[in-house]
Amino acid sequence: MRLAVTADLHWGVHPGGDRATRALVQAVRDWSPDALALAGDVGEGEQFGACLRxxxxxxxxxxxxxxxxxxxxRGPDTSSLDYYEQTLPAIAAQNGFHYLDLSPWVAPPGDLSILGSINWYDYSFADPALLAExxxxxxMYRRKQFxxxxxxxGRFVRLGMSDQDFTGRVVERLAGQLAELPDRISRVILIQHHPPIRELFYPTPAQTADQRFWYAYTGNRRMDALVRTDPRVSWxxxxxxxxxxxxxxxxxxxRNVGGDYxxxxLLLLDTDTGQEIWQEFGRSSVEPPGESRLRP
Ligand SMILES: [Fe+2]
Ligand SMILES: [Fe+2]
Structure with a gap:
């Protein structure tokens, strides 16, 4: 199967990024994959549907x-949990996208399934040495502080539950989906937003205290263990x-896709041969206008 994957399009945040995304869309069209997967940070608010379109x-x-x-x-009375489990799936469906967090996708003729999750963080990968300093x-972790x-x-996500509870919710959902896959599924591809395994957190060790704090907010050990123990997981x-x-x-x-604002x-992957083609669009910028570099 030919699978295209990208991530962090952040539609509407940066004019250069949006130009790059338009070029990426054309490249996907030209390659004409069997499936395209977007690994999160699609667009905030109205931009989510606009990007899917x-x-x-x-x-x-x-x-x-x-x-x-x-x-x-941004509204005071809104629930990010409802938005995640009801609103975003509806917007995805309106735009012809399968919302992987709620159900797996099975590739015809059917021995491969693609599962996905926003994945979340519960501070379980926090650097223990930080407690001494x-x-x-x-x-600070509970306040999402550096x-x-x-x-x-910490300002804009209102889950109505702790990060640990939300992490448990998304990990259990994925574990249930893996457990319920039909016997004929022998290969699983996982698409996640927050990195599911520790090796995909960052390409280089953290140096500053702020960078070391990011380990607390980047993934969780429960998902890491789940992904490592399922022999069907191939990508x-x-x-x-x-x-x-x-x-x-x-x-x-x-693979962590990379890119920035x-x-x-774009990863073009042949899941049968393992061949990867990477394409890049736009020019790297450390941070977008008016944005904190503490915001991945
Ligand atoms: Fe992002
Ligand atoms: Fe993100």
Whole structure:
């Protein structure tokens, strides 16, 4: 099967990024994959549907998982949980996209399935050494705070539950989907927003305290264990950190798509041969106008 994957399009945030995304859309059309998957951070608010509409001319299956930015809500009485489980699936369906978080997609003729999740963070990968330097680090995690700033999820994502509970919810949902796959499914491709395995968090070790705090907000050990123990998992592709990296898990390959607000990356993958083609669009920018560099 020919599968195209991209992530972190962040439609509407950066003019150069939007130009790059339009070029990426044309490249997907030209390649005409069997399936296209968007690995989250599609677009905030109205931009989520607007971004999905760009791909209306793409043939083949269209699959999406949301990212943390897609759960950002500015209104005071809105629920990011309802938005994640009801509103975004409806917008995806209106635009011809399969919302992977709620149900797997099975490739015809049917021995391969693509599953997906926003995945989330529960601070379980936090650097334990930070507790010596910041004795209130655990309280800082709950406030989504860094020594030098704040994670914007703390302002704009309102789940109505703790990060640990939401993490448990999304991990259990994926575990249930894996358990219920028919026997004929021998290969699974996972598309996630937050990196599911530790090796895909960042391409280089964190240096500053702020960078080390990101480990708390990037993934969770429950998803990491789930992904490692299912022998059907052959590919894991994610986004979120805006830095490309790879992992070899033996029977499975992992890729973090990378790119950033102004620079987009596209993976064209032949799932039968393992051949990968990477295409890039736009020019890298460290941060978009008016945005904090503490915001992946
Ligand atoms: Fe992103
Ligand atoms: Fe993200």
């Amino acid at each position: 760009l791909f209306s001319g793409v043939e083949g299956a269209r699959l999406v998982v949301p990212g943390n930015h897609d759960l950002w809500l 910041f004795p209130d680090a655990e309280a 020594p030098g700033g704040w994670h914007s999820d 894991v592709v994610c986004g979120h950190v805006h830095a490309a990296c790879s992992a070899d898990l033996g029977r499975a390959s992992g 102004a620079w987009k990356r």
